[in-house]
Amino acid sequence: MKENIGLQTTAVHAGARKDDTFGAINEPIYMTSNYRIPTDGSDIDWSGTNSNIYARNRNINQVVLQDKLCALASAEDCAVFASGVAALTAIFTCFAHTGDHVIVSEVCYSATNLLFREILPERYNIEATFVDTTDTEAVKKAIRKNTKLIHVETPGNPTTGISDIDEIAKIAHEAGALLSVDATFAGPISIRPLKHGADLEIHSMTKYINGHGDSLGGCVMGNKELLAKIKEEAMVNYGGILSPFNAWLIARGLTTLPIRMKQHSSVALKVAKFLEQSPAVRFVWYPGLESHPQHELAKKYMNGEYSGMISFDIKGDEATHTKFLDSLKYITHAVSLGDIESLIVYYDKNSDKLPHYPDIYREGFFRFSVGLEDAEDLIADLNNAFKACGLI
Structure with missing residues (x-):
């Protein structure tokens, strides 16, 4: 065509x-x-x-x-x-x-x-x-x-x-x-x-x-x-x-990829901004955030749509991380990414992959694939899980 x-x-x-x-x-x-x-x-x-x-x-x-x-x-x-x-x-x-x-x-x-x-x-x-x-x-x-x-x-x-x-x-x-x-x-x-x-x-x-x-x-x-x-x-x-x-x-x-990517990107940016401001969060990387180490390159290559992938970590020990995952309602603890529903997976500090990642990742972190849900509902889900863990 x-x-x-x-x-x-x-x-x-x-x-x-x-x-x-x-x-x-x-x-x-x-x-x-x-x-x-x-x-x-x-x-x-x-x-x-x-x-x-x-x-x-x-x-x-x-x-x-x-x-x-x-x-x-x-x-x-x-x-x-x-x-x-x-x-x-x-x-x-x-x-x-x-x-x-x-x-x-x-x-x-x-x-x-x-x-x-x-x-x-x-x-x-x-x-x-x-x-x-x-x-x-x-x-x-x-x-x-x-x-x-x-x-x-x-x-x-x-x-x-x-x-x-x-x-x-x-x-x-x-x-x-x-x-x-x-x-x-x-x-x-x-x-x-x-x-x-x-x-x-x-x-x-x-x-x-x-x-x-x-x-x-x-x-x-x-x-x-x-x-x-x-x-x-x-x-x-x-x-x-x-x-x-x-x-x-x-x-x-x-056939629906262009409109899905707009939603993934729009929702992920709102969620990333929320995570960046939360006292429960240790760090967050998302290409659409100005704080991302390669944000200027992301602006050059990603045409204003930064996808739905966020990496972040919360404060607290391993038990806190497990409690956080168990407290989520709309975000599913599962591998893969890019689905219509939000998925999250945890790399704990004992993962053999961590030595290959930037220093800030080496205490463990979450890989978060933001789905097509409303941003407000995902933010509320994250916030409620933070509360359940005693992080806020």
Whole structure:
């Protein structure tokens, strides 16, 4: 879809391939593993992803979702996978090989951390240097002659740190390396890595893109050449494909992404401001707050919508933190993020991840995914939990 139309219209109409046999308004779900092979002399892409041959190569619902994502993110091409981790693994194994060096955000998703600290170095001799990518100079100093990939997570999970994509893209390309950016914490609307020089953009579609907590999925977006390699190697030959039903669910959720992100961002900013003023709170980081260490970068990259992710901590011991969680009514203690309902998870001071986070996080903290509820109700829920803990 190339018309000059608005973001929400694009989300609703891009990628549509409606089957008009019965006049259905919604996209059908093509639950088939196999397709009839044409005998009319048409070119058949037997091992690729451009022909309907077998569902591991391509399915129609997958194509609809990919087209919709490309339209929203201004990407040339897209590959969708069964999970965000499958999408990450596709990039790391397609573009880093034995003897290569990779630079990775020190604050990153747990699976990314494990892949580059243990699995890829030990099994494939791929060396990784973890750096604070919010510090552009640290990224530059980590470059080596054999650096093939810089992988940045922004906003960082779970600390919400913001990296300067423009500058890191320059560093990567001057070194002959690719830049991949995992922007799951913001979704493909609040931050647009491809427009700022990234070669590859990754999302766990389980989160904001789907938005309803009912389907796993991951995606990689970029130019056609890079995506052709990813599709042939990782999608077809690794087999981490997205089912037609899950593709349909995620495409359905994607249609409301622009309006959902406005609500997530609006509510989160109000909640973050409340937390910042509460005597019960030890610290709060939210990119939309002026107190956030990279607020100016967030203003540059996030277009005034700072997503729904907040990290904060309260005063008190472990028992106080547990009491706080147990006292919440509308905010659910659960992993994941980007759902319609608010979710919160606690990293206690014994977490093995804390040494990789900024100092203020090392006593423990909460990762808070603000949902679509009214800000006033979430604030009241937090305040009542503070009272139950004796913090106010």
